[in-house]
Amino acid sequence: MPRCYCWRMDIFPKCSVCQQQFVLKGPAPYLLPCLHAVCETCVTSAGAGVISCSTCQREVNLTDTRLKKDAVRQKEIFHLTAKHRPTELLCTHEDDSNQAVCWCRQCEELLCEYCQNMHSSLKPTRKHVLQNLSDFKPVVSNIPTPCSIHNPDSLYLFDLRCNILICGRCRFEDHADHEVEKLDVVAESILKQLDQHKTELATLHARQQSNIQNIRRGTEITDTTHNTLKENIGHTFRVLRSQLDQREEELLTDLEGQTKATKTSLRTQLNTCEEASKKCSEVLDYVTKVLTYASQSDLLELESSVREATRAFLDTAETQTQDIPAAVFNTNGLSKLKSNISRFGAVLTKDMEKQYARDKETQTEHDFIAEMEIKYKNSIDENENIVKRASETTHFMLGLLNECDVHLLKSDALDKSMVLKCIHLKYDTDKINLDEAHINTEGDLINSKSATRSARKGRLKKYRGTCSTIPLPLTDCPQYWETETRVGLDKTLTGSILILEVGVCAEGEMDMTSYVARRPHAYSLIVRHCTTHEGICRVTWKEGKEVTLHLPYTIPNTAGAPHTLHYGVVYDDARKKIVFIDVKEKKAISTLDNVDSSQPLRPVFGLYSAPVVTVSMRLVVGSDINMTEEKKAMIVKALS
Structure with missing residues (x-):
């Protein structure tokens, strides 16, 4: 009794007009501009030359649009047939109506058992790759197509002016003065x-x-x-x-x-x-x-x-x-x-x-x-x-x-843009670079190696710190968080020495270097010893470039008692702005415009220069943030 495959027919693609499923020997699929498929029967019988795609309700006027055969779906149907309805595949080598058992990649032919044995024994084809239909998998075939004019010369060049494939002889005849490119180069560009x-x-x-x-x-x-x-x-x-x-x-x-x-x-x-x-x-x-x-x-x-x-x-x-x-x-x-x-x-x-x-x-x-x-x-x-x-x-x-905790920046403005979210960020303990930093029992980020290190995929290797557990969501209203950092110097600093970094960065670029300020999709505030001012400066960076003048003498450049640095960060995806605030000095340090949020951004927290400098950074988030009216006014002014 023949095996029944009816229950598997739902996996075959359907015509977007008549809803009939495409089969190997049925009407060929044609590609609509919306990337849905229509069968050849519906194309030839279209009333008034118009096809209406029932999937997306888009109408196509066939007098203005020349449909192409959908080669991708044709190959998909072929592979689905090989996997789910193999009895329908017959040998194409001798056309003897025998059941096909394998596929030759080089010849692009189905072979029965007899032809398979012959194929493997003949010297010209014995090295061909034969794939059994029982484990048939899609493989892109790039066998050269013969030129219709200069057969058997292969089409391996693309004429950029005529927008067609040509062979070598075509190149020196009708297309001699045209700009051409090799097929594999053009295809690689399109693939990217x-x-x-x-x-x-x-x-x-x-x-x-x-x-x-x-x-x-x-x-x-x-x-x-x-x-x-x-x-x-x-x-x-x-x-x-x-x-x-x-x-x-x-x-x-x-x-x-x-x-x-x-x-x-x-x-x-x-x-x-x-x-x-x-x-x-x-x-x-x-x-x-x-x-x-x-x-x-x-x-x-x-x-x-x-x-x-x-x-x-x-x-x-x-x-x-x-x-x-x-x-x-x-x-x-x-x-x-x-x-x-x-x-x-x-x-x-x-x-x-x-x-x-x-x-x-x-x-x-x-x-x-x-x-x-x-x-x-x-x-x-x-x-x-x-x-x-x-x-x-x-x-x-x-x-x-x-x-989370929210605050209305202006009491008389019932507007999303005036709602400030004090979001609940957390340090990502699974990503922290344990060779450079660790989190102590109080939950603070410290710039020293962890006593115990657990191997985990995805842990940062170059960036000296960590990031938040999740990217910043797109909310159409400003989001806010703070860091409170204790900094102690063991000696007077010299040279260009980093102390800390806070900001945001695209996830894919976070671990490219020890600090993200120079990356093209990063926005950060760094504190470092500056050789120009011979003091400890603050400076903000945008997409790899410094965007503000140095603010020197952030803390004294002397060994002794630790000092506290308290910074706030406002991220506003609607206005495409990031604001860095000095909470202790009650002023906005810098406002960065035209922030690129096309890629998800994560808050980052970097600590540096141990053991010369001791850095302990605490996240201040949610209800722990003291959102005063003065701070609200400062944020409103910076965002305006």
Whole structure:
């Protein structure tokens, strides 16, 4: 009984118009500009010369666009058939209808058992590589294609003017004065471009997946917030049930409406992200197939199509990280509740609640309640517009409270760009260079070797310090952290001696040298002894170059008691800025503009020059940061 392969047919690619699966001896696949495939039957029978791709709903006018056969999918179908439906493959050497058992790479032919034995015994073919169909794997074949004009001369040159492959004889006849390049050189250049496309698409796809998870988490948090507020409202009104039944019902209705609106918005964002991720995954998948199956000549045919499809996604993709919405139940006016029962209670955002609290400090209870009533009455007519304009921003800010400490840089600006996240960074103990540094029992980073060293893949070997456990997220609002460093000198310093470095760097460039300041994707503040000033200076670096004048005499260049250096770092991906702050001197040292965040950036912490200098660096993050109004104003000024 013949073996059944029906259950495996789902793995074969489908026509994006008729949804029929491609098979080895069926209609050939053609490549659409969107990189989806359409079968030859649909191409020849297209009504009015227009094909509509059902996968992405893009229409293609065949009178303006000449479709090419999809060589990559043809080879994919061939390899899938060899793996899952080998009985359909017959010997092509003698066309004797015998079952094929192997594939010759050099001849590009399927061989039956008889032809295989003959192939291996004949002198011209005995050294050919034969691959059994049972373990058939994709291998890119670069067998030269014969010239259609000067057969059997091979096409090994690419005419840059005519944009075609030519042979040596063509070069000296019709293409004598044209600029040409060898096929393997052109193909290698295209291969590098495709690798770059794959990397960029993979990064985008990962961010989209992260957005999807964040939105889903937002829905869960919204449900949790809803349940918590519902319980609080219920408890409050059970105490005053005789007078508050009606008001309770109003508030619960308001809560349900806000929750529904939030979840509807999240569902819309989720659907949008999932659709974008799906389309990106399809292009990424095809680029991967091209890298797996395409020959050099295929690469020339596909390069422009893949480039256009990739750029279309990368130029329009939205990679903004989504944040979690939240809400609170405001209970201002409890002391006057019975006399003001119709006014009591509201489902507010936390920022609105804080504003009401500030107003109340300068008012009597009666005045405050009356003003609240006026505000609510006036807001009814504009409620829909207010919610539409503010909900996304306020939910964004309130959602941050579930993750870390946040501060509003301007009390009168309800804006993402004015929310400062004091993020919870941690030293990465798995990456720390244990030959140069260690973390003591208090959690401080010390510039001396670790007493015990554990071998671990990925540990830094050149950079003298460590980095944060995770890269900085893209949040559309400023992020902030501080370092407090104790520095002690055993003797007066001479020469160019590094003491410490704080900043950010692209992960791939972090371990290229002992400090990252000179790297092209790094932004840092370093403290070192300077031969120009014969003192200890601070200087900031951007992408390998010094960008500020030296600030000398940071600490005295004398041996003795240790000194404390306290620096803050603001990273703002929306404004593309990094600000370095001297917390002790209460001033911004430097603001770096046009920060390149195309690659994920990690905070870095370097310590140097042991045993001449003793350096102990403590991370100050989250609620440990003393965020004063003076410091907020300094940050606002530096970012403006």
